[in-house]
Amino acid sequence: MSIDAKIEIDGVSVSFPLYHGSARSLKKTMAMAATGRLGQDNQHRMVVGALTDIRFSLAPGERLGLIGSNGAGKTTLLRTLAGIYEPVVGRVSVHGSLAALLDTSLGMNVDMNGRENILLRGLFNGLPKSMLPQLERDVAEFADLGDFLDLPVRTYSAGMGVRLGFALATAIRPQILLMDEWFLAGDANFMEKARARLEELVRGADILVLSTHSLEIVRTWCTRVIWLDQGRLVADGPAGEVLDRYLAAAGAV
Amino acid sequence: MGYRPPHMNQTASPVARESILDFQAGQSFAVRNRQALADVREGLALWRLATTLGWLDIRLRYRGSMLGPLWLTISTGVMVAMLGFLYSKLFHMNLAEYLPFLALSQVLWAFLASMVGEACSTFIEMVGLIHSVRMPMFLFAMRVVIRNLLVLAHNVVVFVVVFAIFRIWPGWDMALVVPGVLLWTLDALALTLMLGGLCARFRDITPIVNSLLQILFFITPVIWKPDQLGQYQVYLPFNPLYDLLEIVRAPLLGEHVAEATWAGAIGFSAMLCIASWLFFIRARGRVAFWV
Structure with missing residues (x-):
């Protein structure tokens, strides 16, 4: 490996313009309106803010878990790190060979x-x-x-x-592994077989970013956790600390 | 010690390709131009992937059929033969003179028309891939162009056979077809980048392009000969598709390409390439949001 792996995200915002008035985007529009994330950009197009002012950096050896409810922006953040979505505001630097395990069809x-x-x-x-x-x-x-x-x-x-x-x-084998939670779902038989292979891959990677709902997986694999809510960064810190806060907040609701 | 279980034979698992992503929102034109150039460079480096994709596309269309891609050649051949007989009667032309012209025109036009038509879906049809891995956008343009060039290669057989039947030999001047085909390839790439992006952003453009193509088929001398137009021939070079068609067709018919035609072909190509590049610089990073 000739380059050192690193991820730097500085003040990144990503928003989706709503171009095509299909039923799906209309549904999305309703959902977004309910959470107050609809806005208009400077050309008066409808946009949905998926990520707002996110900043963090990762060095080799770090294992980051992304937590938050559905629609918190976890997958969008992974796609931004993978270079699929280019941000409208802010700076993204991702150096090192990259594998993004984002959806089942995987292209x-x-x-x-x-x-x-x-x-x-x-x-x-x-x-x-x-x-x-x-x-x-x-x-x-x-x-x-x-x-x-x-x-x-x-x-x-x-x-x-x-x-x-x-x-x-x-x-x-990548240096940076970006993984969405579907990857950990599967029938029990297969998971047993998959686990060993995945763990090997995770150990081999310099940086892991994992998005999941399973707090148990975060506890086992991650050293650091970022908690996202409605596209904003709520907390960023050592896994145990952030998870405790997250659980406390979930319990309070 | 001689035996090793199979899984031990794998020395090291393959390593993913190195990449450096550096995006800064609101960048200057020069930086975005560099990113667009890098996109093209990365795409060209993946030429093996683009060729494989283009070839698999054709194989997929004919998967399970006995003759496979040979159907391309057969269907074009049958169509040319039928139209040749029909039109030579309608236009009162000698079949031996008209059929070779029609075979060549029809094959070349089919390439131009399907190139324009398929350019529209360049990015839309790749939505799954665009959303799951980062790939240079230029790769998708290469794939569509390679696919169409492969189809053209299958159809070339048709007019070669017709020429052989009527014992036509255009002479060595037909080597002049090479610069024409190179210009076609360049234009096809430019067109794919631009129409692919525009059609992903504005979904109404695809049907507009398709209806324009039908009109262009009739006003371009594909099934009729340019000299049938008489004194109005002088206006033909204003049709970009006429110029482009003629720079490849004329050498193969052993005819001379007029200077005005070459000037038109180069002029229109330059305009297309510049417009396409300016568009691509702006659109490259947005395509993932549009598809």
């Missing part, structure tokens, strides 16, 4: 078969041709799909899809 193309999806993932990560067979072996062995590897991902059961997605995402 898999459901019309292509398992093998093709593995090849694409390898190519995207810029692996040399010589490494591709190894990647395929590793993923195939873990996902345990047998002949399904040659069928379109569309034909997989939900469990098989998750196995392939998980195997793919964890086959390539």
Whole structure:
């Protein structure tokens, strides 16, 4: 590794313009209006503030947990760290090789078969041709799909899809690992197998950012916790301390 | 000691590609221009991925069919043969003269038209990928262009066969087709970046583009010959698609490309590329919010 991993977020705000008046965005609009997060930008477009003035930095060795209720901005923050959303205000620096395990499909193309999806993932990560067979072996062995590897991902059961997605995402070792909580959901059988592989990946990563509702997972894996509420940073500190405050607040409601 | 269990054979698991992200909101034009250039550079570095994606797109369309992508060649061939007979009767033209012209025109036009049409969905169709991993936006443009070039390569067979049947040999001047095709590729990339972004932002643009394409098909000399227009021929170079079509078609028919046509093709291309680049500098970081 030639560069040191680091994450620096300084005064970042991300807002979603509401362009397309579909039922989904209308529903979203209603939900946002209820929480008072609707606004207008300087061109009088409707915008939803997803993150407001977030700042923190992470050094190698840190394991950050993101907590907060649904819609607190956890996933948006992960996507911002992954470079998918560029902020409208503030500065984002993320140095180091990066893996973002954000949603179950993980950019898999459901019309292509398992093998093709593995090849694409390898190519995207810029692996040399010589490494591709190894990647395929590793993923195939873990996902345990047998002949399904040659069928379109569309034909997989939900469990098989998750196995392939998980195997793919964890086959390539990053310095910075961004992970959404769906990743820890799965049937018990699979989770046991997955856990060892995931723990290895987490140990190997320099920086972990994990978004979850499970406080138990945060306690086991994280050294530091950021508590988000409606896109704002409520608390940032050592895991035990922030979790206690969070639980106290939840209990008070 | 000779035996090692299979899992021990994996030396080191593959390492993700290194990346440095530095975004600062409200940056100057120069910085955003540099970011857009970096996007193109990263996209070009992933050329193997773009080629694979383009090729898989075609394979997917014909997955499960016996002839596979050969259907592209067959359907174009059948259409050209039918239209050739029909139009040569309608226009009272000699089939041996008209059919090779139509075969070539139809194949080239199909490329231009599908390039424009598919440019619209460049980013919209990739919403899943755009929201789950960071990829250079230029990669998606490359994928659409490569896909269309591969389709064109399949269709080239059609007019080569027609030329062979009628024993037509355009002469070595047809090498002049090379600069034409290079200009096409450049224009196609520029068009994909611009239309892809515009159509993601304003969803009404896709249907507008599609209806314009239908009109353009009739006012561009695809199924009729430019000289049938008589004295009005002088206005043809004002149609960008005529200029672009002609710089590739004429050399293959063994004809000379007029200076005005080349001037038009280069002029319109320059305008397209500049407009597209200015748009891309602004739009690159916003595409993830639009799709």
